[in-house]
Amino acid sequence: MSTTGAHVPGDGAGGAAAVAVAVARRPGWWWWQRRRGFVLDVALAGVSAIECAFEGATFADRTGILPGAGALLGVLVGAVLVLRRRWPVAVVLVGIAMTPAQMGFLLSLVGLYTLAASEVPRRITAALAGMNGFGTMLVAFLQFQDNLRDPDSSSSLHMPLTLVVAALMALGLTGPPVLLGLYVRARRRLVESLRERADGLERELELLAEKAAERAERARAEERTRIARDMHDVVAHRVSLMVVHAAALKAVALKDPQKASASAEMLGDMGRQALTELRQMLGVLRTASAPAPVIPAMRPEPDAEGPSLARLAALVEESQAAGMGVELTVEGAQRPCGPRIEATVYRVVQEALTNVHKHAAGANAVVRLAYREAEVAVLITNGPSDGTPQAALPSGGHGLLGMKERVTAHGGGFAAGPTADGGFRVSAMVPLRSG
Known part of the structure; x- marks a missing residue:
């Protein structure tokens, strides 16, 4: 069996109120999240109504009430089980009220399980489970006393035996459903905690991925700025000197051919130095799969070392x-x-x-x-x-x-x-x- 319920940490009236609000907002069929939950609860309520109808008719026959009235009461009592997910406390209280009539065996078992598995505060669960167990033990003790009473001997000889049997019976009918419900409740909380942790880790990974993308973009921007700065330094300086020398060469080309020749040679040296520096920077940008084309240097340049x-x-x-x-x-x-x-x-x-x-x-x-x-x-x-x-x-x-x-x-x-x-x-x- 499984129950539905929002995870609300802690116990108390505030937790119960939060549970009620969460339940009221659930989507689906009234307070059921899934159709199969609705079908399961209706089936359990039907079986419980049939059981309580027979037990109610039997109880009515022993007390002199019309069997039909007892059966009708049993049907109404058993059908209360359909409300177990919405009002588990009310279901358990109905089961406790019907204990003297020895009615609602399935109602009590399923009600106690649902109560323990729900988000109802544990002190309320313990109190209701204790009341159910005490009522079951008391009814069983009185029933056993009637069955074991011997007219030839004192009834006190059977009291310890009936008390022990009644206590064991009450413990057997109360303990297993409560323990199973507590286990399901703890497991559901653990699953929800793990899911929340997984969601938190997923959000952290998304944030880390965003930060990594921002760092990568910032690194690319810084690298583009550095490359642009280096290109500016190399090109601006060398080309500026080349323009100055070209202007001087134009001025002395006819007057002083020897000086013009020296200026022309210097222009060539500066051009080759600029090409060498550009080749060094562009070589860094090349990938291993795309080797840089070789630019032949006409003479070794002292600027190659940087x-x-x-x-x-x-x-x-x-x-x-x-x-x-x-x-x-x-x-x-x-x-x-x-x-x-x-x-x-x-x-x-x-x-x-x-x-x-x-x-x-x-x-x-x-x-x-x-x-x-x-x-x-x-x-x-x-x-x-x-x-x-x-x-x-x-x-x-x-x-x-x-x-x-x-x-x-x-x-x-x-x-x-x-x-x-x-x-x-x-x-x-x-x-x-x-x-």
């Missing part, structure tokens, strides 16, 4: 070769600072010099690099333009933002802005512990 502080002098020389007056000073003992930190400082200097080429043609610049105990700092300053015509170099406005993102990613500080003499300054400080 940006570092040791290459700042070469970077400054490139700008000097493009006609910019650049001075590099180094403070402190030179030492390795970690590839990521050195690349960050290198890119800051590179972008700052590129901005001088773009926005302050003919201006002089100073690059100061300082090795400190716990950090490495760089300061790039330039004066105002001397009136030299500006090269037609496009600007996306992301140079300063990219420098700041690089530096702050290491926990460093970045500042940029105009100076009092009309020039511009860029400063960055990167802590060494992040390298």
